């Protein structure tokens with residue numbers, strides 16, 4: 001989230017699209033209701049289903065699963081053609097005025113630089129035209145034909161209301177009404193917030209859907225404002241922490257990139273990851289990257305990391321490709337993986353294409369499950385009839401189950417969607433033989449290190465040189481680990497005037513104290529400040545409101561306890577709040593201050609070149625993305641990999657995402673619209689959490705049995721009535737479940753043909769206290785989003801019949 005849960009109450013408009021918070025975030029959803037009650041906010045839901053969020057919304061509009069870019073670019077087109085944008089904000093705070101290179105093109109569905117062989121773009125033309133000093137050229141009058149503003153106008157001109165209706169199935173009147181309500185927030189004293197989650201991320205074009213909402217918010221002047229922003233509703237209670245800590249395969253903690261295969265030395269890596277300012281006098285925060293990185297290396301390798309050995313740079317793994325779930329399932333399937341450790345993860349239930357996943361697990365030599373429960377993955381080798389029809393005699397994988405505790409049985413911090421690190425305390429001791437995860441990992445690490453020490457082997461340095469100086473190395477304490485994330489001074493630290501700011505061994509106060517000379521260590525620079533000499537900031541529980549529901553004494557938010565990101569943009573270029581009633585920070589002639597921690601150097605005065613987005617080298621929000629996206633500088637609608645249309649009417653020759661990752665083996669597992677005519681989408685329900693609360697009897701009582709949702713029109717055509725057992729099939733397999741026949745899913749007219757949607761909640765399986773069922777992911781396709789490789793769980797083709 002750019003903002004936070006409580007701040008939703010400040011919005012005038014709440015647009016929920018690609019998420020269903022009433023169902024999946026029922027506690028946080030109360031702030032949507034607060035916005036309605038206190039502010040008279042309009043709540044809008046755009047979803048393939050009239051879901052539980054829609055049931056309390058002011059406006060609901062249907063959309064075909066996987067078509068949201070059309071809707072969003074249609075909205076951009078509306079805002080531009082009706083001149084409903086926040087002009088001053090757009091001119092000063094976005095890259096609308098920056099001029100793009102003259103070899104940039106978009107023709108017939110492809111941006112310039114496409115290589116059909118590698119399915120990759122050479123992105124060099126998606127860049128600004130530079131002057132002799134290396135700064136981007138700019139036309140603040142927005143009249144240059146190649147300034148971002150005019151390129152954007154041209155790009156979205158195809159997304160007319162009729163095109164939106166044709167591709168999304170949304171009635172034109174509904175679309176226009178929603179555009180008009182959103183446009184009402186283009187004035188400085190109104191804001192809209194976007195709430196989204198998996199309904200956007202689970203598509204081959206998912207990242208561009210999210211970008212689309214960011215572009216709309218920039219045009220409306222809603223980024224940095226209270227009640228504004230782009231707000232991702234995160235998943236598992238600590239999934240935000242997971243991303244912060246860099247657990248994605250290509251990342252390091254604090255959103256730094258793992259060095260790539262080509263970045264052979266520290267100097268090359270740092271030169272390529274530390275951006276130079278692209279506008280004159282621009283504040284550029286990422287110039288500090290070397291301090292973040294060297295402090296991380298000191299945290300990883302301690303005294304072994306020295307200037308002479310590039311702080312242990314060679315010991316870091318180098319990134320060659322994305323080791324995401326699709327890649328890993330494929331590697332296992334191809335017999336390239338010996339062992340797999342699933343800790344707090346149920347891959348056979350969570351991966352797409354379960355039948356392939358099961359075959360992949362069967363090729364492992366060993367599989368380790370670290371989990372408090374018996375998961376489908378731990379029993380993947382057992383025959384469970386139709387839902388897992390395998391022959392145990394043919395499966396040689398040795399499965400080890402290490403019973404772990406559950407989060408409620410340990411101390412630790414959890415990062416919520418609003419980036420708040422909240423400390424929690426164990427409610428009970430783990431039962432039976434269960435160990436804390438840290439203790440299991442500590443034991444594994446110590447044993448591995450012993451083996452490396454005794455036997456050598458490939459690259460022993462990485463394990464032998466790792467700093468592991470916990471009081472009990474077999475069972476690191478959560479408090480020690482949290483302090484390590486915050487970081488320490490490794491020598492007395494002085495400021496520029498020579499004044500002592502920290503003594504050797506003291507905890508850091510903030511990431512401004514980090515050094516690139518080895519005198520600080522910090523595992524995760526964005527967490528610096530969470531546990532200082534003043535104590536555990538995450539354990540604070542002071543609910544005092546500094547204004548607009550901001551509670552700086554409650555827990556601790558990264559970065560620097562800031563509650564609204566980009567809050568410099570809540571004030572105009574002179575530093576005056578756009579909306580006096582919604583003042584977040586302002587310039588008082590000497591300093592920036594306000595209800596929140598300013599995200600701008602507090603003594604740097606407003607000026608034309610000091611733009612608010614200091615984490616970008618150009619300092620302005622990107623309507624045109626330079627160099628960050630794999631699939632285009634502007635969002636473009638491509639059909640899902642399995643699409644109900646013969647072709648994409650926008651550009652029939654390039655119907656589907658040209659950059660989505662699809663392995664050859666998976667291509668053969670894709671179905672056709674002739675054989676599988678209906679669109680399916682998968683989702684969650686309140687009563688069950690993923691695949692684990694089905695083990696709890698109370699949850700099992702309220703949702704005892706697997707079901708799928710089918711609209712009345714299709715049910716009538718197929719002779720299906722409420723409660724019938726139906727079989728839903730894709731090219732990859734089938735499930736059987738009870739039919740819920742509902743008005744809440746409409747038949748849509750798409751490109752002149754009727755399209756029906758089938759809703760598939762995904763919680764049941766062959767373990768647990770509910771009735772046994774099928775894994776919903778038996779149906780889903782193994783194709784990855786162009787930037788993140790997230791599978792396309794939310795739009796694929798099925799057929800349905802009475803079982």
Ligand SMILES: Nc1nc2c(c(=O)[nH]1)N[C@H]1C(S)=C(S)[C@@H](COP(=O)(O)OP(=O)(O)OC[C@H]3O[C@@H](n4cnc5c(=O)[nH]c(N)nc54)[C@H](O)[C@@H]3O)O[C@H]1N2
Pocket residue numbers: 017018019020021023024025046047048049051063064065066067068196197198199200233234235236681682683684685686687688689690794795
């Ligand atoms: N009770 C409960 N709460 C949970 C979870 C749970 O399993 N149970 N899971 C947690 C986790 S891990 C996560 S990641 C979050 C997920 O939170 P959400 O993303 O909110 O949950 P989903 O139900 O997966 O999907 C949200 C909505 O997206 C819609 N949708 C599907 N396809 C599209 C599309 O193409 N366009 C649009 N606009 N909408 C679409 C679905 O109909 C659904 O209403 O929830 C978390 N909270």
Ligand SMILES: Nc1nc2c(c(=O)[nH]1)N[C@H]1C(S)=C(S)[C@@H](COP(=O)(O)OP(=O)(O)OC[C@H]3O[C@@H](n4cnc5c(=O)[nH]c(N)nc54)[C@H](O)[C@@H]3O)O[C@H]1N2
Pocket residue numbers: 198235236343344345346347349350351370371372373375404405406407408437682683684689690691692762776777780793
């Ligand atoms: N078709 C389809 N597929 C999806 C999705 C979808 O919407 N549709 N959503 C995707 C998303 S967003 C997600 S997040 C994944 C979820 O995929 P998983 O993360 O595999 O799902 P969970 O069932 O939550 O599994 C988590 C496991 O962690 C265990 N656990 C709980 N607490 C602890 C603990 O403290 N320590 C340890 N070691 N284990 C613990 C639980 O018992 C459970 O078995 O599924 C993805 N797959």
Ligand SMILES: [Mo]
Pocket residue numbers: 234235236239
């Ligand atoms: Mo998730």
